[in-house]
Amino acid sequence: MNTMTSGAQAPFFRRTFVLSMLALSHAAAAPAWAQEAWPSKPVKVVVPFAAGGGSDIIARFVATKLGAALGQPFVIDNRPGAGGNLGTEQGAKAAPDGYTLTLIASSYSVNPSVYKLGFDPIQDITPIVQISGGPLIIVANPQTPIKTVRDLVQEARKRPGQLNYATSGAGGIAHAATELLLDQADIKMTHIPYKGTAPALNDTIAGTTDIYFSSVTSALPQIKAGKLRAIAVTASTRLKVLPEVPTVAESGLPGYDVPHWHALIGPKGMPPAVVAKLNQTVNAFLKQPDADEHLQRDGVSAVGGTPAQLNDRIVREIGRWKKLAAAGNFKVE
Structure with missing residues (x-):
C-alpha cells in the first residue's frame, strides 16, 4: 500500500520540482528593478x-x-x-x-x-x-521706447523687420511664444537666437536686442535691479511677484496665452x-x-x-x- 502511494505521488513531486525550478529561473532572469525596492541606488x-x-x-x-x-x-x-x-x-x-x-x-x-x-x-x-x-515674461532694455505691448506693436509697424528679438535658442518656447505674438499682432521682427538664457538676457540688457521672452526665474533679478523693463507676461494670469505687470491678453491681444x-x-x-x-x-x-x-x-x-x-x-x-x-x-x- 505504501509503495503504491509513493509511486503515485512521484509524478506529482516531479512536476512540483520542475515548476519550482522554472519559477526560480524566471526570477533570476528578471531585471534587477523587479526584484528590489525602488529606489535602491x-x-x-x-x-x-x-x-x-x-x-x-x-x-x-x-x-x-x-x-x-x-x-x-x-x-x-x-x-x-x-x-x-x-x-x-x-x-x-x-x-x-x-x-x-x-x-x-x-x-x-x-x-x-x-x-x-x-x-x-x-x-x-x-x-x-x-x-x-507659470508665464514667460517679456522684457526690454529700459532705454527703448517700448513700455507696453501696444508700444511694441506700434514700433514694429513703424519699422517692419528692424526691431529684433532674442531667444535662448531656435525652436524653444520663447521662440514659439514670440512668433505667436507677432502672428496675432500681424507684425514682423528679426529673430536673433542665442545659445542659452544668459547671453540672450545680457544682450537685451545691453540694448543689442530689443525684447526677450524670458523665464521669470532668470529675468526677475535684472528687473528688480532696473536693468530690464518688464512689459507683459504670456500666461492668462498676472504674477504674484510682479502684480503690476499685465498679461499680453490684457494688453491688446485677447486670447493670447502661452x-x-x-x-x-x-x-x-x-x-x-x-x-x-x-x-x-x-x-x-x-x-x-x-x-x-x-x-x-x-x-x-x-x-x-x-x-x-x-x-x-x-x-x-x-x-x-x-x-x-x-x-x-x-x-x-
Missing part, C-alpha cells in the same frame, strides 16, 4: 538645459525634495543642446528601470514642429507628473509601481506650503496632477505649435 535626473537657468533651478529643487522623501540621491545631469533635444533623447532612450528621469520644459512640445527628433515625443516616453506652471511649465518624464515602459511612487511623492511635496512659496519666488506655481493629465498637455500643445509651424510663421533658421 542614486537616480539620475537629466536636465536638457545649461546649469543655472530656470529649468535647472527647478530641477535641483525637485531633486532635493525627492531625495529627502525617498532616501536616495537624485543627481542632476545637465545635457544642453539643440533646444533641449540632445538631453531629452538620451533620457528617452535610457533603460526604463526608474533610475533615469528627465525634466522637460514647455519647449518639449515645440521641438517636434521644428526639429527632426530621434524619438517619438508621445509614444517613446512615460509621463510622470507636471511640476510647475504658459511656461516643467514636468518629469521617464523612458517608455517604466514599471507602473515606480511611476505611481514618483507621482505620489511629487504631488505630496508640491502641496506643502514651503514648496509653493519656493516656486512662487521663481515666478511659477506648483501644479502636480496625474500622468494622464501631463500626457494630455503634451499632446495638446504639440498640436498647437505644429499648426503655427504649418502656417509658415515658425521655423529654425
